[in-house]
Amino acid sequence: MNAVVPVKWVLARMYEPDIVIVDCRFTLGKPESGRAAYEEAHIPGAIYLDLEQDLSGPVEADGSGGRHPLPDPATLAARLGRAGISNESRVVAYDDQGGAMASRLWWLMKYLGHDNVFVMDGGFKAWTEANFPVTAEQRITIPAQFLATVQHNLLSEVYDVQDVVAGTKSATLIDSREPARYRGEVEPIDPVAGHIPGAKNVLWAEGRGADGLWKSTEEQAARFEGLSVNKDDEIIVYCGSGVTATPNVMALLEAGYTNVKLYAGSWSDWVSDKENPVATGDE
Template structure:
């Protein structure tokens, strides 16, 4: 599947009327930094959507839903409409975080039934280094109307994950770094470890040394030990960095892939849920 587009692909289509470019840069722990970076300089014509203000719901008081709960569908469609995204738009999303934030918007648009959405390979710094058009000017937003056709089968909730623990027809994939997966460190959440039975596939391993996405064959190599007939449930800390693994799995030809959007931060908000540490 073609979910990733090159810098030159976008350059050739930069001013086509149905293209909407979305800047998703965001720095964890510095919630205003992404917008400030956008306002200082961005790809010509790009609009900005914020991970926490636009692409997540407010935090639940009990911690349920995780650190980045899925946004309300209506609120999300309002945000998309506000920046000019319609059902007919070809949307190209980028960040400067290896595709993690951009992949969140990619997944959300797919979840809403939008097919024409792509992640820009390499990101903003590579675009700038290539000498391609950047600006500090913000385009005049012409609102559109976005109508969602929610693809419920792309999502899995905590109760179903718990019910499927130990089911041989399902593979859980933890997308965090190995030390967090093993429970050796936990910089963000209150409890360390992973969901019992999960295997570890760090999302950044989907990128090459240059920061570009690996091709379909290389992605397939990352997941060569997985049964293509099994259902795959992907999670991370808060449902953001799992989404690059969803893309990588699709690029590798896996079709039965769902996201546990609440992820680890949602799982541990239920004190009765089991926790594993070490390697599986």
């Protein structure tokens, strides 16, 4: 089954006992806005998980690990359990950021060894436009046990990327950020502009059509055709801080690529080490 499910799929299953719906709305620079939106209205029964409080670890003073470091697996597993998510749960994530925040939870669940996780197509906007029910009432969560089986093969560390840049490791680097940031023309967040040398730019948001919905498997495959990569070649995906790269990870997997990894620290981790080279312009 595909990672992305339509709102009608969620509506038909929202009250099934093993379904856990997770509201992941979050706006960078406005950290309280997502929870405030959830408290105002959300899908009935949904719980809320916060990008920075729940789905990221503490930021290091030297910037290593990036702006949204991976949470400690045991800490995240305990948080999921407190939210009522068990190893038997079917998890459906949604946001109002084009799927970026929901995809972060999707990837983290996969990283912890939980495959029964989905992203709701079109997010909260598609749900409300369909006139499906919303509520301000918050469910009473019954804690569950979630045991993590960490899948290290889904993750690339900074030394893996350094080896690719040095030519001692073979992999394709994909930069998921906006083209102007990739080229180094602007950098509104991180202290250095540009991209990792050799990386190709594939904007994460282009995984959605003009209607805001997820593109078909064939359309996703077309986005990556220009990379000249075999389906089983290693691909390392990054963005600014390891969040908006995850929709591209999901798209690549749906397009049939089998060896896709996330550089979780991403650009913000890369530039925390002044020894790491930086490129600008197109490649």
